[in-house]
Amino acid sequence: MKGWMGKIKALALLSSLALFLSGCGKDNLTALVPKGYGSEVSFNLIILTTVVMTFVFLAVIITYVIVLLRFRKKKGQEDFIPKQVEGNQTLETIWTVIPIILVIIMAVPTVIHSFTLSDTSEADEHINIDVTGNQYWWHFDYKDEGFQTSQDLYIPQGERVYLNMIASDVTHSFWVPSISGKMDVNVDNENTMYIEAYEEGVYWGKCAELCGPSHSLMDFKVIVVSPEEYDQWIADMKDVDPEAEPESAVAQEGKELFEENNCMGCHAIGSSPAQVGPNLTNFGDRTKFAGFLDPTKENLVDWIMDPESIKPGNKMTGNYPDLSEDEADKIAEYLMQLQPSEVTPDSAGGLK
């Protein structure tokens, strides 16, 4: 078993290299270059089954080609009546038994890893984060630490992190292809999965269950930092003073506008367990905001003024007073300077 798995792994490595070289996918998004435990386990099975399938396909296609080459109706033999064969016990047994064996070969590791991947018995000894899927954004509650964040999930490299996931409105599905396979985020019950990332970096996450018009824009990021940086980040986040006065005057005005225009009704800065909209505590550190927009001032102003045109069906539209471009600009200024920590996606290598 061991040596055999080793061979598979070598093969996996080789083919992943080949795929990588041929430009198959974006490094921090593709499932073909695993950078975490879950995706590695899945990947091994993908390779194993692909190898089996290649074998099967060759068997079929070679016979097929021979048949087509040898047994076409021949010129001059139009009236030839082939022998009417009823069947052949040996042959039929062979092509029943071999597939059974192949299926067993694939089924055994599948069963084993179904169990390893859903084993949550050690959850208490590891980091636990509550994940909430909402129509079109993700919320992360570091409940052991007592603060929340949204959109960007920070985890330490090389450690197991247990995610307890539930949806607030409709079913979503949590997927970070490079790090782990997906799990549905149901409305009915809490699902727990664990992830473990091997390398520092910023990884794309996607919502994989149809959840409304902006389903395709419900991206998030997983930011994998070193364990030391992670501790630093936790400390910084806990330290945030939501009332802190921004340095620049414009941002100061922005802060007031933010408070006046009902933004606070939904968005918390600093920790606040209730959330209708994303927590903005470390908004200035986002690699993308609203899931997929570059964090430029223009984009942010556009968003604040008309989120509907950017993310159809989002739950922010129409729930706050109309803003002038100038006001939006000031709010943007304020939001973009919310950078409570030194530990940022950039320090993890930046979003590629």
Added chain:
Amino acid sequence: MSVTATQKRSVGAVLWDYLTTIDHKKIAHLYLIGGGFFFILGGLEAVIIRIQLIKPENDFISAGFYNEMITMHGTTMIFLAAMPILLGLMNAIMPLQIGARDVSFPFLNSLGFWLFMFGGLLLNCSWFLGGAPDAGWTSYASLAIDSPGHGVDFYVAGLQIAGAGTLMGGINFLATIVNMRAPGMTYMRMPLFAWATFITSVLILFAFPALTVNLFLLMFDRMFGSAFFDVALGGNTIIWQHLFWIFGHPEVYILILPLFGLFSDVFSTFSKKRLFGYTAMVFATMLIAFLGFMVWAHHMFTVGLGPVANSIFAIATMAIAVPTGIKIFNWLATMWGGSITINSAMLWALGFIPSFTIGGMTGVMLGSAVADYQYHDTYFVIAHFHYVIVGGTVFGIFCGLHYWWPVMFGRILHEGMGKLTFWTFFIGFHMTFFIQHFLGLMGMPRRYWVFLEDQGLDLGNLISTIGAFFMSFAVIVFIINIFYTAAKGERPSPDPYDGRTLEWATASSPPPHYNFAQLPLTRGLDPLWIEKMEGNGKMTPAEPLGDIHMPNGSILPFLMSLGFFIAGFGFIYQVDHSAWYLALYGGMAFALGCMVVRSFKDDHGHHIPKEELEREAD
């Protein structure tokens, strides 16, 4: 009844004839026309999807509209295109293959068609009435409950009506095969297409009720305030997923098994050999159907059912590879040693083997639960099921149409255009869907209105879209072929392909409406072939020539379906205004009234006298 006589009749008379017909061959025409219409509609929707995805962050159509598009594409293709066309083929051919004059329940047969048609129309009315359903063809409960407007209500009402029609079709075929096989046609002498019809009907019978119930639950929740899927009141949305897939997985075998039967007949005919391993083929079909009921949760591996459930369903899923493999290899063995003719019908069958094998293999890969955590809800799944559905079902439908066109319409399709259709479709198909496997693995989830720039997905999507244009071209060629054939097509003999089974043993092409003046006597598998080999050339009659009893046509199926159609609107709109209850009760009462009329009138059918049969035979 000769063809020229038909042509002379006025349009009105033909129309009335089709509205009231209960002849299985004409109902088949209706199914093919209805299903064909919806296939083009679904295909156009597919093309719109592909145009939207031709480049990153495209805004050809809006996000909400895109979701309506995929939902209607999936729903239309599966319920309103593929299944009806298959029911059409079964209707046209199965009774002939078992040597029957008609089906068991001709009235029900017609009712089944009209229910499908009106259900489909009802569903598509949503486009014009505030938006189509947009929760995916799977319509998962949490999103379907959340969906505003009436789109999902149309989905519920339309599918409920169309589904009832399908169920009737299934029961009808079952009773027909059990009770109406011609003398000597034992079960183990039935052509595989007849067997496949039988087993598919069993699947319909056991799978559709789960959908019916599920649709009721959704309807009650959306229209009458119940709480099946309302978590706040203790509801559970996973119930929807279970019931949907308890129906849904058997459904995908409903889509493929008839064509497995068809391909068996085609391979054997065009190789001039009897089917290799007939018994194994029959039992493999049964086994696939049986296992098909025990794998539904492979669509739910990521729901969090736990490792035990996932493992069981993974193993059961992979097990289906075994009977399917038996079939693939038996087909190859059928051709092995044969004398293979390659015409356009056979081309589709030959194209099917590698295409479907790839689709089946990716199916087994999906069946490995742990790997599915990566594949699920990505373009890998889209690639898988288009490989089996297009590479299996659609190829099969084209194969069947080319093969049986003479039986159904008395003309033979143009070969050259047939081949052009095949090659462009075949190339376009692989172009569109092969690349999607990689798109999925590279991180592209399905049902994505846009994919983002700079994620390495551009080229793949572009290729995929170009492929779809190739397929459109092929379909257009096929449509031209139909019109060309209708106008100028060759009139074949009743047995143009040197056939082996009874659909080629009729007196004329197309067959007379009573099929066989005298029921044929079957003396073994491939009955017509046996007679030909023994030098008889045609079937021995199993009965003396006598009067034939045939059922009468009726407009009631059409009217009843119309009643349900109206009631459907009533159901959908009564939430807005109680005046709509009028439509609800009115439509229902009308349909029930038709039923009462039907049951209170004795209808003993009519007799075709022996003399007339003799006259026509000359």
Added chain:
Amino acid sequence: MPENTSTNSTVKAYQKKKNKDEMKKQLIAFASMIAFTLIAFGIVATESVDKMFLIPIIVIMAVVQVGFQFYYFMHMKDKGHAMPATLIYGGVWAALLTLGGLGLITWW
């Protein structure tokens, strides 16, 4: 004319007797169905059986009772019922799977 018409009166008499015997069996089936029902209601009303056993017992009694319905009242035991029986068992199998699916793994 119907094919299997028999004008022979001894055959008629035989037929009548057969129907009577059949009716007797059906009456016995009915009596036992009533008995089962009484027992089921009885043990639930009196709470005389432990809950752990009670549910299996009443379910088994229901199944047996339904067997009587099918085999005696609906004649599934008679000739010519092979196909109906096959399909009913198929339906029961599909039904059990559905029940298993919803009853056992909806809550996980």
Added chain:
Amino acid sequence: MSHDHSLNPETMPQDPEKATLEGKNKFMGLWFFLGGEAVLFASLFGTYLALRNSTADGPASDEIFGLGLVFVMTMLLLTSSLTSVYAMYHMKNNDYSKMVLWLGITALLGVGFLACEIYEFAHYITEYGFTFRSSAFGSAFYTLVGFHGGHVLFGLCWVISLLIRNAKRGLNLYNAPKFNTFSLYWHFIDVIWVFIFTVVYLMGKVG
């Protein structure tokens, strides 16, 4: 083929309901339909089982179910099953008037059953405020039991229209299969009820 001829004891075939092809078809068709119905009710039972404890602060099953009425309903329906057996017995003996009589009794018992059921539902609604919308349990309960009730109602309409349409026709090979399929259907309704009283009421009472 003499469909319309009334039969007399001398010309009666052994099984009038299966003597013609139409009869055989009806017979098979109905059985297959029942196979499908089995799955239909299984889906409803499954839903009920999954939701039976989801009472969402509304009334729970053991609080509201009363066994007395259910027992009466059970007896009514079981007996009606027997009476329809009698009807078929007389059909086979070609005794049309007795058959009609027993079918009439069957219908009356069915009406009694439905009346009890309507009373029961009304009682739950007025007494406990327990409705279709109270909780997922409520929805599942009314849907399952209501579907069965709907089947009973349909069966009643069926048998009554059969009795009316054939009042003057007597028994013949054309309508014998119709009576027979009705009686099969009626038994099946009884089968479903056996599971309903067991799974819903008895198990619900136990909690």
